[in-house]
Amino acid sequence: MTYRASRSRAPGGTAPTGSATLRRANLSVVLRELRDHRSLSRAEIAQATGLHRATVSNLMAELLERRLVREVGVEHVGAIGRPRRAVALHGAHVGALGMEINVDYIAVHGTDLSGRSLVERRVVHDAMGSGPDSAVRRLGLVAKEAVEAMRRAGAVPTGIAVAVPGLVDVTRGVVTLAPNLHWRDLPLAERLGAVLGRARVPVWVDNDANLAALAEYTSGVAAGTPHLVYLTGEVGVGGGIISGGELLRGADGFSGEVGHLRVDPNGDQCGCGRIGCWETKVGLAALVRAAMPEQAYGLPGMPGPDPGERVADIARGLASGDRRMMMAVAQVGEWLGLGGSILANLFNPRVIVIGGYFASLAQWLLPHAQDQLQRLVVAAPAAPCRFVASTLGFGAASRGAASMVVNHLIDDPTTITDSLPRPAPH
Incomplete structure (x- = not known):
């Protein structure tokens, strides 16, 4: 449901005017229905969209001509086995x-x-x-x-x-x-x-x-959850908020800058120029600086390794019981839970999906983060919220x-x- 769109039912109400505009809108309605289902017959599409069967047949002819759908077989329905030719989204070209x-x-x-x-x-x-x-x-x-x-x-x-x-x-x-x-x-x-x-x-x-939040809502670990927050887990930390099944953008489209919540007035300077932003506590740069300072971001010389390699090095250290790395991850986990509790108190999500390096190190981070979340969310007993690790990795x-x-x-x-x-x- 990437960029959830309103599905106008049939040619009534406030449907667009003009034959070309109306046809374009109806083609879109049919394609959206097919995107959400593996395959459908023309009759099922007509029933789901409210479009007349003849209209659906006409639209389907154009979509087949454009090779955006394909016929996938014949289904038999009813007592007499009346055949219906099913179609599915295609567009391989x-x-x-x-x-x-x-x-x-x-x-x-x-x-x-x-x-x-x-x-x-x-x-x-x-x-x-x-x-x-x-x-x-x-x-x-x-x-x-x-x-x-x-x-x-x-x-x-x-x-x-x-x-x-x-x-x-x-x-x-x-x-x-x-x-x-x-x-x-x-x-x-x-x-x-x-x-x-x-x-x-x-x-x-x-x-x-x-965009990562939309990917999670569409095909991620919490797919279909209408109230979720996604956290990026990169050098910087951003948030995508799905509320009621729709992306929350705000008045000017600038919502979700959660990494710049001020959580420590006496903390470090952030890349944005402010002091004590949440990402200075939980961003990958903060973890690398604490866990393996010899590879810290911003050091002079050649750029460092791929972020996945840095995280893999930390994971190996954690698995071997490296004390410095364990302490660094515990501290980041506590700050992650504190910031997550602010978001939970504001938006009341069912889940907070953590991506990027957060997901890679979830088994060490989440016990600390979830403890803080349980302790600091006001409505925790009545409206439970939990952290879950994304399965989409750095590609979300x-x-x-x-x-x-x-x-x-x-x-x-x-x-x-x-x-x-x-x-x-x-």
Whole structure:
């Protein structure tokens, strides 16, 4: 249910006016119904959407022509075994590319319209130290490589979405402020589009935690839970909030900056310039500095290893009983629980899904965090809330970004042009 959309029932009420607009909306309604089910007959789609059966048949003819759906067999229903031809979402030729750029890596997740994974990779890149110009160039290079890999798999990318750890003006594709990347007012969608050049693929930009939260809600460990909070667990800490099954964006789209909750007035300076932010206590940089200071972020010289390697080193130390690492993780776990309790008191979620390095070290972090959560949440006895570890790893935001592109396509299937490749005739 990535970017949950209202499903207008049939052509009544406040349906869009104009035949082309109405048809586009109805095509989207049908595709959304098929996305949520493995397969459906035309009659079942008509019943679920409120559209007339003849309208559904007409729409299905166009979707079959565009190769966005496929017929998957004949079902027999009723006492006399009346046959119904079932259809399913298809679009194997239609690609969606999701990317994430973070402090020390670029992640990629490419999929087709039906959710088939085509590309999955993570590239080490010092985005914090290289500056925005270099980061955009590297992002463009990685995007071009992913686009080519998707083309080889038979899918033409029809959109790219990029997840960024910071405040994003989604409408304009501008990164307003990304403190840990040292970016301000960067027109990332425009700049990346220029780097891609001839590809001329639409580019969208959104906050990494928002996109990761949507990925969790759609296909993660707490999929379908209508009230959840997602925490990124990177060098910086962001939050995505699902309330009533919808992403909570706030008045200007800047909600979820939970890493900048002030939890210690006498603490360290944050990348945002303020003192004592929550991410200075629980971000990966804070843990690495305490657990293995020889690999701390910001040290002079070459950029450090992939974040997954740093976390793996800490996990090995914890498994062997390294006292310094055990103490560092216990302290981070307690701060994680304290900040989580603030979010639980504010939003009353059923679960707080922890991603990134939090999930990798969950077996050591969560006992401390859950204890604090139980102690500090006011409504804990009546409204239990628990931490759960994500299973999507460091790829949650890029996966959510790909889903964002798919959702744009489903919103308007007519943007999928006839220039996409067709199977060779037999």
